[in-house]
Amino acid sequence: MTITQLRYILAVAEHQSFTKAADQIFVTQPTLSMQIQKLEEELDILIFNRSKKPVQLTAIGEKLINQARNIVVESERLQDVVDIEKGFIGGVFKLGIIPTVMPTLLPMFLRNFSNKYPKVRLKIEELNTDEIITKINDGYLDAAIAATPLKHTKIKERPLYYEPFVGYIPENHRLSSKMKLEVPDLDIDDILLLEDGHCFRDGIINLCKTSKAAGEDKFQLESGSFETLIKLSNEGLGMTLLPYLHTLDISEKLQKNIKYFSEPSPAREVSLIYSVNELKLQVINALYEVISGVIRGAIAFHNVKIISPVKKK
Incomplete structure (x- = not known):
């Protein structure tokens, strides 16, 4: 049995x-298959049920995988x-980033970081918050960038910045x-939202629950991207809320539709998060x-009010 086979x-x-x-x-796929078959022969068990599509762990495989x-x-x-x-600051570093942060933040820091720390090989994955928490706890990620607070006892949070919510309101609204x-x-019935699973969506719902104008949660139009929400809004289907950094890429023609909140502005906290047992602290x-x-x-x-995502039941 080798570490490579376990990987x-x-x-x-x-x-x-x-x-x-x-x-x-x-x-190569033959190399991987051969090594796994050798491990199965050594242990005299089947780890995977190859007849299933997708491939599934056997009962004993389920027990082995956590130990591996x-x-x-x-x-x-x-x-x-x-x-x-x-x-030493180098080696492979696995970083997860939530979808509502990745498109705006990643281009801002990636080249800078790579030039300053050329020995670090970042492996970056776009994941939702629940996937990030699972992968940090399972050791698949070294760190992640996500909206906080999460309040998980096994995860440390280091706030990076506080990003205000901004209204996108078309003419005639x-x-x-x-x-x-x-x-x-x-x-809430007048706000176009991201689809379920996005923490920014949860933050908006939580914000609206503090508003006397909030009614029942009726979501008729939802999307997976801010760009689609903006287009729907331009068609007169409602307003939407955006994270501030996303508004920097909006065309000059549409900037007139941007509305800021009176201070303290509702905002989200974005943090670098990692396991409390993480050892790659130089890279972090x-x-x-x-x-x-x-x-x-x-x-x-600077004058912001942090809105936390709603807690899932």
């Missing part, structure tokens, strides 16, 4: 496909201990003549410093 079965368990797993870990994950994670921590002692928005102006500190540096000039808001 292979973890990859197949994650992707539920021998082909996809081989692509992700940069080996622990062994692989602990083996990687040996190198982390050495890197800490040497002050009931609020188009207002210079500044107020929270009581909001009506480097990421924190680079992102904080580039974001400082982009968001000049």
Whole structure:
């Protein structure tokens, strides 16, 4: 039994496909299959049910996979201990980013970070918050960028910035003549939302629940992207709320539809999060410093009121 073989079965368990797993870990599919078969022969068991599509773990495979994950994670921590002692900032670093942050924040810091720390090989994945929490706890991610607070005892949160909510209100909307928005102006039935699973959507719902204008949660139009919400809004189907950084890419022609809130502006907290047992702290500190540096000039808001996502029941 080798660490490599354990990495292979973890990859197949994650992707539920021998082909996809081989692509992700940069080996040929025959090599991966042969090594897993050797491990199964050594243990005299079947780890995967290959007749199922997608590939599924057997009952004994389910029991083995958690132990395999622990062994692989602990083996990687040996190198982390050495890197800490040497002050080395490099190696593979797996970073998750939520969808409502990735398109705006990533272009702002990635080139800067790569130039400053060329020995770090970032593996970046776009994931929702629930997936991020699971992958951090399972050791699949070294860190992530997400909206907080999450209040998970096993996850540390380091706030990076506070991003105000901004209204996108087309002409002829009931609020188009207002210079500044107020929270009581909001009506949940009049707001175009992201589809379920996005924490920014949850933050808006939570914000509207503090408004006297909020009615029942009736969501007739939802989308997976802010761009679609803006287009729907331009068609007269309602207003929407955007994170401030997203408004920087809106065309000059449509900037007139942007409305800011009276202070304190509702905002979300965006943090760098990682396991309380994480050892790659040099890379985490480097990421924190680079992102904080580039974001400082982009968001000049200071008087904000943090809106947390609604808690799922």
